Amino acid sequence: MAARKTTGAKRVALKPADPFDLIRLLARSQSDPRKAVCELVQNSLDAGARRIEVTWANEAGVRTLRIWDDGRGVFPELEREDALRRIATTIGHSHKRSLTVQERQREMSLGKYGIGLLGFWSVGRHMEIKSRVAGSETLVLRLEEDRPSGEIAKARGRRIDERETSTEVVIRDVHDVAARQIKPGRLQAYLAGELRGQLLGRDEVEIHIQDRISRGNAHKHFVVRPPRYLGRHLAEFLSLPVPGHEDARLELYLVSAEDDRRSVVQLACGGTTVLDDLAAIAPEEGLRTPWNSGRLEGVVDFPELEVAPSTRRGFVPNAAAAALLEALPRIELQLSAVIHEDESAHAAQKSKTVASEIRRAFRRVALLPEYELMSVRTARASAGTHAGGAGSASDSSPASATPSSAAPDGARLEGAEDCALARDTSLESTTEDGSSIARDAGGAPAASDEGSLFPPGPVARLRVTPPRLRVAPGAQRSIRAVALDADGRPADPEMTWTWRLEGPGELDWHRNEARLSADVEPGTARILVRAESGRDAAEAVIPVEVLAELAGAERAAGIPEPAAVYAPNEAWRSRLVGTSWQFNSGHKDYTSVEDVEARRLRYLVHLFAKEVVLKNFGSPGDAHLLERMVEVLTHLDTDRRGAAR
Numbered sequence: 001m002a003a004r005k006t007t008g009a010k011r012v013a014l015k016p017a018d019p020f021d022l023i024r025l026l027a028r029s030q031s032d033p034r035k036a037v038c039e040l041v042q043n044s045l046d047a048g049a050r051r052i053e054v055t056w057a058n059e060a061g062v063r064t065l066r067i068w069d070d071g072r073g074v075f076p077e078l079e080r081e082d083a084l085r086r087i088a089t090t091i092g093h094s095h096k097r098s099l100t101v102q103e104r105q106r107e108m109s110l111g112k113y114g115i116g117l118l119g120f121w122s123v124g125r126h127m128e129i130k131s132r133v134a135g136s137e138t139l140v141l142r143l144e145e146d147r148p149s150g151e152i153a154k155a156r157g158r159r160i161d162e163r164e165t166s167t168e169v170v171i172r173d174v175h176d177v178a179a180r181q182i183k184p185g186r187l188q189a190y191l192a193g194e195l196r197g198q199l200l201g202r203d204e205v206e207i208h209i210q211d212r213i214s215r216g217n218a219h220k221h222f223v224v225r226p227p228r229y230l231g232r233h234l235a236e237f238l239s240l241p242v243p244g245h246e247d248a249r250l251e252l253y254l255v256s257a258e259d260d261r262r263s264v265v266q267l268a269c270g271g272t273t274v275l276d277d278l279a280a281i282a283p284e285e286g287l288r289t290p291w292n293s294g295r296l297e298g299v300v301d302f303p304e305l306e307v308a309p310s311t312r313r314g315f316v317p318n319a320a321a322a323a324l325l326e327a328l329p330r331i332e333l334q335l336s337a338v339i340h341e342d343e344s345a346h347a348a349q350k351s352k353t354v355a356s357e358i359r360r361a362f363r364r365v366a367l368l369p370e371y372e373l374m375s376v377r378t379a380r381a382s383a384g385t386h387a388g389g390a391g392s393a394s395d396s397s398p399a400s401a402t403p404s405s406a407a408p409d410g411a412r413l414e415g416a417e418d419c420a421l422a423r424d425t426s427l428e429s430t431t432e433d434g435s436s437i438a439r440d441a442g443g444a445p446a447a448s449d450e451g452s453l454f455p456p457g458p459v460a461r462l463r464v465t466p467p468r469l470r471v472a473p474g475a476q477r478s479i480r481a482v483a484l485d486a487d488g489r490p491a492d493p494e495m496t497w498t499w500r501l502e503g504p505g506e507l508d509w510h511r512n513e514a515r516l517s518a519d520v521e522p523g524t525a526r527i528l529v530r531a532e533s534g535r536d537a538a539e540a541v542i543p544v545e546v547l548a549e550l551a552g553a554e555r556a557a558g559i560p561e562p563a564a565v566y567a568p569n570e571a572w573r574s575r576l577v578g579t580s581w582q583f584n585s586g587h588k589d590y591t592s593v594e595d596v597e598a599r600r601l602r603y604l605v606h607l608f609a610k611e612v613v614l615k616n617f618g619s620p621g622d623a624h625l626l627e628r629m630v631e632v633l634t635h636l637d638t639d640r641r642g643a644a645r
Contacts, residue, residue, distance in 0.1 A: 020148040023091055027118035027146075033178035034190045035313075036119030040067050040169050041191060041207065042198075042272065043117075047071030047167065050204050056184050057212040063174040065123065065182065073133040073165050080131055084141040084152050087117065087129065121145045123182070125173040130155055135164045184211040188222040197271025197301055199226040229297050231255040231263065234338065242327045245304045245320050250331075252298040254338065257346045263297035267315075269305040274315055282325060290336045347564070354604055355561040361605050362559060362612075371616055373559060456492045457485030458536035462529060469527075469544045471518045479542060481512045483531045495533035502526050503544065518546045562604055573627055574607040576615075583607055589634045606630045 016022050030036050037054075044052045049071030057064050075083035120127040125145045132138040138155040174182070188209055192199070199205060207224035214220055231253030240248040255263045267275035275281060278300055279291035290296060302324050306316035315321050365371055463482045471477050483491040499514045501507035503525020506517040516527065525544040530537060560581045562574075568586030575582050583604060584590060593599040610626040 023118065023148070024146065026091075027121040030119040030122050033123045033175070033181050034187065035194075036122045037065070037067070037182055037187065038191060038194045038272075039119050040117075041195065044069035044071055044167070045195070045198055045202065045205065047073065050206065052205070052207045054184075054187070054207070054209045055212060056182075056187075056210065059172070062172050063124075063179055063213075065171045065174055066168060067170075068166065068168040070163055070166055073167055074129065074131045076133045076165070080133065080136050080139040081152055083133075084129065084131060084139055088141060088143070088150050088152075091118065117143075120169075120171050123174060123178045124171040125175075126171070128168075128170040128172075130168040130170070132162065132167075133165050138162070184209045184214075184222050185219070188224055191224045192227050194273050195224070195271065196226040196273075197268050197299065199224070199271075201271055229253040230259075231297055234335075237331060237335070240300070240327055240331055242302065242304075242320075242323045245323050246302070248300055248302040248324060248327070250298070250300055252296055252300075252335070254342060255295050255297055257295070257343060262294040264294075265291050265296050266299045267305075268299050268301040269307050269315070270303050271301065273299075274305060274307050274313060276313075281328075288328070288332070290332060290339055293339055295339050295342075296335065354601060355559065357601055358562070358605055358608055359559045362608070365612065371612060373612060456490055457487065459483045459491040459495055459531050459533050459538045460486040460536070462531055462538045462540040464529065464540045464542055467542065469516065469542060471516070471544070471546055473518060473520045473522060473546055475518050477516050477518070479514045479516065479527065479529075481529050481531065481540065483512070483533075483538065491531075492533055495531050498530045498532075500528045502528065505544070505546075516544065518544070522546050559608065562608075571627075573630055574611060576611060581608070581611065589631060593634065603630075603634055606633050 030039075041052060041054070044067065047069065049069035052067065052069045055064075055066040055068070057066065073083075075086060078086065117127070117129070120143070127143045129141040129143075130138055131140075139152060140155045141150060141152050143150040191207065195207075199207070209222040209224065211218070211220040211222070229251075234252045234254055237250045237252050240250055242248055252265065253263075255261075264276065265278040266273050267278045267281060277291070279287040281288060281291075302320075304320040305324070306318055306320065307314075362373065365373075461484050463484055465480050465482075469477055469479070481497070483493075483495060485491040497509070497511050499507060499509035501516070504519035504521070504523055505525055507527065508515045508517075512531070514527070514529070519525075523546050525546070527542040527544060528539065529542070530539045560579060563580055563582045564585040565582045566586040567584050568588075570584060570586075573584055573587050573589060585594070590600075590603065593603045607630060610623075610630055613626060614623060
């Protein structure tokens, strides 16, 4: 709305009483020396520099920071004196201001106020700008903190390696406070984050920081590289349409719920950070969801923001900024849904992990004959004995067809290696060169219509599956042997087989297959198998371990996965509902331990122990007493200050 004119009113031009007071105000508004240095590096990038060198040195006893670049130079179209004089006499005006949004975005040029150089006041007391273009004479502009005038002079000397075109900014007598903040290691991390978008968009740019002050084995050379985000890239969110304006560019990552760090999404303009946390984009509305969840990291880059001068933090609340704020809710709901879906999947996986740990904890209890665990069976436990145990559909020996071949529960659970090997009971074998040989039920090669180029040789060695056995007491397992010749091919099938068990248990066998019925007590044994064909013979030994833990593990596998029920106003801690075991995730005892995984697991183990005791020995009224026992155990898990042990 245009200003209303008042009849008889006279216009008055706004002029400062002292123009240098405004310069002082602008210079002092930049209080972060890191950002001031970043502005100087940004100027080098705007000038098209491909190599930027930042040097931290001690020159003549004075701390000095140098920033050199090989860009186009300061106002390359002007004579060097005119160019440097223009810098000093046009503070508050920038030739970049005349660029359109598209041109600034294409050239990745951010500055447009002409005040970036004034930031040196927050870094040091003296600044020099040395400029040389197309082999010209090198001139220098010297400025001093809080002084209204400067000087232009010829540079005293030229570097031996000085290029035809180069610019160097030198800040001397660095302030003590600034020195701590712009040390090379810290400056590297700051520039990498602030200029990440710029560096990703300029693959050819190199920024090096040299530390010539540190001594000894300290790191002295730093390369500024854009940091890589560690979360899962959300490739479906690449841009955000902003009606009437350029699209905002998105680079978003979903951080794991297990990650302790709190991640943020930054707001950028043209590749340079202008807001550290997008959640605070509208302070009057509070922190925005889902940006405040800590589950997202990355950047939203909107090139049409009008960035606050000098500090480069925040933005002018104009029409472009309002359009961005109106567009953000379009993706905020979608991102919230992504986070919720990930949290649900994580909770389900966490529940499975907890169930596995509880089952592991109750293996010993499962061996006690007076305790009966829950009748619920997991999918793995109810799948039968397919993994090489008795009753497998792949077993085809006479022994496997006997009525006694139904294996007890403990026969199925064995080591992963044994289970994988035990599945090798198909009627096909493979030679060492990778060729397949079809075999009949007795292990002999099946008849083939085609003649063999090389006939099978005499038996030289045996291949046994599995090569070792780990079984539960009383369990049954199948073993199969294949005779091979010296070349690793199936040997001549005409041979005699002999099996022998040394140790407790029973062994039934037929030709090249056998079945072990393990002893009911833990222990060790071994199986010897021998194949003979005339004068040729081969033997193999299969170690056997009978482990009580396997039987306990199989019984404990029936423990159901705990299901969380949020009931903060109810007193119960856990309960059995049909075949489901539920725990109250809203109970104060649970909330006191849920943040520490070890304490959370112990709490759930105590709850399940309560359910096992009630199932086997409980009487009416016992549940309340056992709930109190769990309460005591929970509080014993904290020290007197309330912290987890």
